[in-house]
Amino acid sequence: MRSSGRWLKQLAILIAGIAAAGLVFTLLVRVLPAPHRGSRERAPGERPRERREFRGPQLARGGPAVLKQIVIIGVVVLLGRKVLRIRL
């Protein structure tokens, strides 16, 4: 089979796999019960909570937060290597 034909076939299999997984998720989400949205009575004089709005990029807060994500993944990698090396 020509190279382009092989790539197209692989791409078609991938997209079919993604579509199948997506369909299963859709069915699961429709079957699962909706989450209970907790609400409580407001005390007299209590102001309603403001909805959190995203105001766009916040580099000062975002930089450390991205680093935190990298550290979390790093910890999972280290723990994963230890556990998998013991098990395998």
Added chain:
Amino acid sequence: MLRNRLSLWLDSLLFLAVCVLMVTDFTGIPIHEWLGIALIPALLLHLLLQWPWIATRTRRLPEPRKGRLRVNYAINLLLFLSMVATIQSGLVISRVAIPSFVSGWLGDRRWGQVHGWASSALLLMIGLHLALNWDWILAVFRKRLRLGPAANS
């Protein structure tokens, strides 16, 4: 080898993009959504580049004494599923990039919850995926940067 070099750059970019995507405060919603959408072709390319691995390992899966392969395969499969769930739920709850995308049909706050759970699972699976492929990653980086023992091979 071109395939290895392309894989290395693509995977590094994917890793950084996922780390940035996990922090919505950093990007704001519009960049978060568009970056997530831009990730789709990059992920397809990543999977196509790794297709020889997928094909050979799928055939070898039923062979006896392939514990490591089975664990690696299961982690990759779960990574794929959590990625599909994250992207799909992200598209459904999109507010800026494609606000009308199927939301009329599937619009449901459950998808927001699915997005949160799926992205947490994704983070865990990426960590395990990296853990299992760590030696390969180090070897390729050393070769590219001409450092350490793999540089001469």
